[in-house]
Amino acid sequence: MTFPSKLKRGLFLAGALLALTTCSRGVRGPDTQTPPPPRLTPAEVARLIPSHVEDRQGWAKDVLAALEEQRVYPSVEPVCQVLAVIEQESGFQANPVVKDLPRIVRKRLDTYAEKLGVVGRKALQALLEHRAPGESRSFGARLKAVRTERDLDRLFREILKAYEEQYPAVYTAADLASELARSKGLADLNPITTAGSMQVSVRYAVEQSDEDRPEAEVREELYTRAGGVRHGTSRLLGYTAHYAQPLHRFADYNAGFYASRNAALQAQVSHLTGLPLALDGDLLLYNDEGEPRDEDSRTLKALLAFRTRHAPKVSERQVRRDARKEKQGDFEETETWRAIKQAYERSTGKTPEYSRLPEVAIRSPKMSQDRTTAWFARSVDRRFQRCLGQHRAPAK
Incomplete structure (x- = not known):
């Protein structure tokens, strides 16, 4: 998936009141019937940042600049999403200290x-x-x-x-x-x-930068306040997903694009086939460079079993081709996606859920103990909710 890397301010200002923030990005966008939510100023954003943080005004300006680059209207919800991830990942440190x-x-x-x-x-x-x-x-x-x-x-x-x-x-x-x-x-x-301050994957930042840019240069940029926030905001909000709440976007930030959406699909495939699956949000196996491996994953085998039992008109070749779109938004337009959702609804009489928290263990040499993606998402969501409450509270 490709995300915008350089967008002019004029384009943002011209389109800010259009559908730049939709519910697919976790923010209610303006429409013809409802006026747009208030646009936050740097001073208002700074007030949402913990009081002990140095140069809150500087952080606020960098967050607003990053949202502008992603063409996300700077209402309180996307601002609080970004601030919550920064606080979770680094406590507002551009160059975090790591214990031991x-x-x-x-x-x-x-x-x-x-x-x-x-x-x-x-x-x-x-x-x-x-x-x-x-x-x-x-x-x-x-x-x-x-x-x-x-x-x-x-x-x-x-x-x-x-x-x-x-x-x-x-x-x-x-x-x-x-x-x-x-x-x-x-x-x-x-x-x-x-x-950096949002603990962005170096590989992601390199992929989103100019092709001829050295990795060392991208790494250095991540350790600047503006660079870390810019790449992190792109990673958090630079893709479309129809999540009803930001909790699942926070999970994706940790586990990968569309992990929450795909975990729900895995649960439905498991129900339809009777095959136990790890609900990790990955339909395929990937190598260290993030490329799909030739080996079939358990989920892909389950998808092929589903095709045989419930959707014989969908070819094996089509299932394999569709599964390679699992990290893209248009995976939801594939025959495989539609067949699974329809079969699940017929089988259960229930509307299939769009997303659920993926079950992924987090292991990192920079962490003192193992965690899970669900723990991460809920921790960020608590900070997000606190930020929203602080915005609603009267200024002192």
């Missing part, structure tokens, strides 16, 4: 080196003892001192550069050993895969 960060990354490096045997351990030791040009401390000493995502990210990229330039023979051998052992390469061991 040096230990996390050193453990990953040690694990990688162990898989490569003696050559890996020796290479890692030599590398951490190395000093970058102009630095008095070794990489190992600097690693012990990192506290924030940006500091670790920069240091890790320096280490990788030194590894490639100073140890080319070892680097080649390590890559080969990594491939044979089916372990990740050194570049993929960087624990900073989400970054």
Whole structure:
């Protein structure tokens, strides 16, 4: 799916009073019968930000600019959605501090080196003892001192550069050993895969940026307040889904586009086929780059079983083709989607639900304990509801 990356202010102002915020984006949009909801000013947005946050006015302006870029009318609901995610993910820190960060990354490096045997351990030791040009401390000493995502990210990229330039023979051998052992390469061991105030996926931010833009440049932008909010708002509100409440959009923010919508479909397919399914919102299996794998997932097998039992006029080829649209809005226009919804309604006499919270475990080296997508969505939703209540409360 492609989202707008550069939109001129004039286009937004001209269309702001049209259907720029619809219920599909979690916000009630203006129509011909009802006047548009109030448009929030920077001062009003700043008042919704916790009082301990520094430069609330600056945060407010960046949030409004990000909504403008997505052509989302800045009423209280989308503003509070963005603010709730920022508070949940970073507590309004553009460059978040991560507890025990040096230990996390050193453990990953040690694990990688162990898989490569003696050559890996020796290479890692030599590398951490190395000093970058102009630095008095070794990489190992600097690693012990990192506290924030940006500091670790920069240091890790320096280490990788030194590894490639100073140890080319070892680097080649390590890559080969990594491939044979089916372990990740050194570049993929960087624990900073989400970054900035809204903890946006680096891969997502790179995909939404200009094709010739280096990843390092995109990473640096994510650590700025404006950049983190801009990419995060795009990830949160830059797609259309017919959710009745923002709770499911918050779940999608954590689990992936349309995870809540797809989890409901999985539950319906499971009911119709009798096959147990993990309601994780993924109909297919994906590789580390986010591309569909050739192997059939349990859900895809269930979809094919559904076709055989309930919709024989839909071909297997059509089901497979439709399933590849699961991360897109127009998946809802496919024959497979319509067949499942119709069969479920015939079977149960009930209107099939559009969405439900997906069942996904959250594991991250930056988290002290495992969580779930449902926990994340409800936590963000509590902050969202508090923000709405604060807006309704009289100003002091």
